[in-house]
Amino acid sequence: MQKLTFAMNTSLDGYIAAPGDDLGWGVPSDELFQWWSDRVGATGMALYGRKLWETMSSHWPTADKQPGATPAEIQYAGRWRDMPKVVFSATTTTVDWNTRLVTGDAVTEITELKAADGGRIDIGGATLAAAAMRAGLIDEYTIVTHPVLVGGGTPYFTALDNWVKLTLVETRTFPDGVTLTRYETKR
Numbered sequence: 001m002q003k004l005t006f007a008m009n010t011s012l013d014g015y016i017a018a019p020g021d022d023l024g025w026g027v028p029s030d031e032l033f034q035w036w037s038d039r040v041g042a043t044g045m046a047l048y049g050r051k052l053w054e055t056m057s058s059h060w061p062t063a064d065k066q067p068g069a070t071p072a073e074i075q076y077a078g079r080w081r082d083m084p085k086v087v088f089s090a091t092t093t094t095v096d097w098n099t100r101l102v103t104g105d106a107v108t109e110i111t112e113l114k115a116a117d118g119g120r121i122d123i124g125g126a127t128l129a130a131a132a133m134r135a136g137l138i139d140e141y142t143i144v145t146h147p148v149l150v151g152g153g154t155p156y157f158t159a160l161d162n163w164v165k166l167t168l169v170e171t172r173t174f175p176d177g178v179t180l181t182r183y184e185t186k187r
Contacts (some may be wrong), residue, residue, distance in 0.1 A: 001114055001115055001120065002084075002113065002114050002115075002116065002117070002118050002120065002121050003045065003109065003120050003121065003139045003140060004110065004114055004120075004121045004122075004123055004132065004137055004138050004139050004140070005120055005121070005122050005123070005138070005139065005140040005141075005142055006122075006123050006124070006129045006132070006133070006138050006140070006141050006142070007039065007122055007124070007141075007142035007143075007144070008124060008142075008143070008144070008156060009023075009026040009028075009145075009146060010143055010144065010145050010146070010148055010156045011025060011026075011145075011148050011149060011150040011153075012146065012147055012148060012149055013149045013150060013151065014143055014155055014156050014157065014169025015088040015129065015150050015152065015153040015154055015155055015156065016126060016153075016154050016155070016156050017126075017153045017154040018150035018151075018152070018153040019049070019150070019151075019152050019153050020126075020148070020153075021133060021154070022150075022153070023055075023152075024148050025146060025148045026173070028174075028178075029174055029175040029176055029178070030072065031174050031175055031176050032174045032175070032178055033072055033076070033094055034072060035174070035180075036076070037072060037075055037076040037079060039122075040076065040079045040080055040083055041079045041083075042119070042120070042124050042175075043083055043119065043120055043121070044084070044118040044119025044120050044121060045083070045084045045085065045086065045113065045119070045121045045122075046083055046084070046085045046086070046087075046121070046122045046123075046124065047085075047088065047110065047113070047122065047123040047124070047125075047128060048085060048086070048087045048124055048125050048128070049087075049088055049089070049124070049126065049127050049128035049129070050087065050088070050089035050091060050092055051088045051125060051126075051127075052124045052125035052128075053092065053095070053099075053125070054092075055080075056080070056177065057095075057096075057097065057099075058075070059079070060077050061080075061081060061096070061097050062077075063076070063077040064077035064078060069166075075164070079141050080097075080121045081097045081098060083098065084098055084099075084100075085097070085098060086099070086100050086102055086109070086113070087100070087101050088102050088103075088106045088109070088125075088128050089097055089101065089102075089103065090103055105124060106128060106131050106132070106150040107131055107132065107135045107137070108163070109181040110123070110132055110135075110137055111135075111137065114137065118131070123138070126154045126155070126156075126158075128156075130158035133157070133158055133162070133164075134158060134160060136164075136185075138183050138185060139184065139185050140169075140182060140183065140185065141166065141182070141183045141185075142180065142181075142182045142183075143156065143158065143180070143181050143182075143183075144174075144178060144179075144180050145178065145179050145180075145181070146176075146177075147176070147178070148175070148177050164185060164187075165182035165186040166184065166185060167184050167186055168181065168182075168183055168187065169182060169184050170182040
């Protein structure tokens with residue numbers, strides 16, 4: 001069975017996007033950007049909700065061809081394109097860059113994906129991750145916390161019907177006061 005991980009940047013007050021879907025507060029240091037790039041390089045498959053897919057696919061497919069692209073951006077773009085991806089959306093009609101579109105029930109599809117052989121599966125996008133969270137499918141939460149309060153927006157966590165007990169497995173500090181905490185779900 002594959003491990004499903006929900007990994008996102010968050011504000012200190014727990015939001016993955018500020019009001020208006022503003023992500024400007026989460027600009028990574030070089031060290032943090034390299035950590036995300038290495039993570040993408042080691043990910044067996046990424047699952048995206050529509051909004052996160054639109055954000056990622058509007059930039060990363062050609063980021064390495066842009067004037068002034070750094071070596072780190074070039075590396076990340078290639079890793080992102082090569083990584084198998086699944087987009088869950090009822091409104092998106094086409095996907096590209098090693099990506100498959102799922103328009104049916106996300107929980108059923110994620111359950112089937114987890115049962116297959118392969119590497120770690122990352123899930124991103126608030127709505128998609130919330131469905132997996134409520135269904136008890138997430139095995140690990142990786143929270144990269146930036147020292148900023150945005151006061152509202154899209155929360156990292158959703159409302160749950162039951163408690164989910166977690167075990168802390170890693171902490172790390174990055175430049176600019178950014179902290180990573182990684183928790184595994186107790187089963």
